Amino acid sequence: MKPAPFDFVRADSRAEALSVLKAEGTDARIIAGGQSFMAMLNMRLARPKVLVDIMRLADLATLSEAKGDVLVGAGIRQARLLAWDDLSRTLPLIAKALPYTGHVQTRARGTVCGSIAHADPSAELPLCLVALKGHVHLATAKAKRKVAAADFFTGMMATAKADDEMIEAVSFPVAGREGTAFREIARRHGDFAIVACGAVATDTGIRLAVGGVADVPTARDFPLLEGSALDDALNSFAYELDARDDVHASARYRRELVRRIGRATIEEALTCRA
Numbered sequence: 001m002k003p004a005p006f007d008f009v010r011a012d013s014r015a016e017a018l019s020v021l022k023a024e025g026t027d028a029r030i031i032a033g034g035q036s037f038m039a040m041l042n043m044r045l046a047r048p049k050v051l052v053d054i055m056r057l058a059d060l061a062t063l064s065e066a067k068g069d070v071l072v073g074a075g076i077r078q079a080r081l082l083a084w085d086d087l088s089r090t091l092p093l094i095a096k097a098l099p100y101t102g103h104v105q106t107r108a109r110g111t112v113c114g115s116i117a118h119a120d121p122s123a124e125l126p127l128c129l130v131a132l133k134g135h136v137h138l139a140t141a142k143a144k145r146k147v148a149a150a151d152f153f154t155g156m157m158a159t160a161k162a163d164d165e166m167i168e169a170v171s172f173p174v175a176g177r178e179g180t181a182f183r184e185i186a187r188r189h190g191d192f193a194i195v196a197c198g199a200v201a202t203d204t205g206i207r208l209a210v211g212g213v214a215d216v217p218t219a220r221d222f223p224l225l226e227g228s229a230l231d232d233a234l235n236s237f238a239y240e241l242d243a244r245d246d247v248h249a250s251a252r253y254r255r256e257l258v259r260r261i262g263r264a265t266i267e268e269a270l271t272c273r274a
Contacts, residue, residue: 131209179272
């Protein structure tokens with residue numbers, strides 16, 4: 001299929017992009033890498049009247065560390081973040097998860113913020129944002145706000161972003177002495193996860209985030225559990241996610257993956273603590 005007709009605006013400034021969003025509302029959509037959104041256009045699952053291209057905006061193509069956060073601008077491609085020399089030091093969980101995000105070809109075009117905006121519950125970057133308690137930085141023509149990851153994802157491919165808002169950046173807290181681990185099961189490497197797990201372990205507790213099961217990536221904080229206590233906690237978490245059968249896997253299989261992959265991810269994170 002081919003997209004429905006639309007107008008195209010290549011924004012020359014952030015103000016121009018936000019002005020179009022303000023004027024067009026629900027009829028306008030931002031496009032950056034387009035690795036997810038172009039497929040939706042071609043299948044006519046999305047029918048915007050105006051597409052606003054922001055990839056020529058240099059002030060959105062920023063990647064920096066400041067005040068304990070890594071700020072990733074809306075123009076940063078996934079490949080650039082993966083190649084960043086400081087990634088393993090500052091964001092070790094993302095360094096482990098990004099190689100599972102699509103393929104070399106798609107990472108060369110897809111953006112970090114675009115994956116967050118698309119909000120696929122099986123995608124790796126939304127999972128990492130939730131696991132690390134990151135934030136999404138939103139802007140309109142008149143105001144800006146910062147939304148916590150736990151509040152940003154509201155449903156299957158749905159977010160708290162308003163129609164006249166643009167994601168300017170996402171921020172992740174710089175890693176301290178915690179250990180991190182990431183694992184996923186997919187039909188093929190680079191496909192969306194059937195189940196993905198990201199873990200952050202400190203001296204006092206464990207945070208496990210799971211994607212591919214619920215409508216949004218979901219995290220739980222546990223004390224330092226071992227043996228059957230950890231098994232019981234993971235079993236309860238697996239059932240809380242309300243897995244459903246689909247063409248990729250049964251709900252029972254997904255729950256079992258949460259229990260098994262979740263435990264392995266937690267154990268790896270615990271051994272990786274500084």
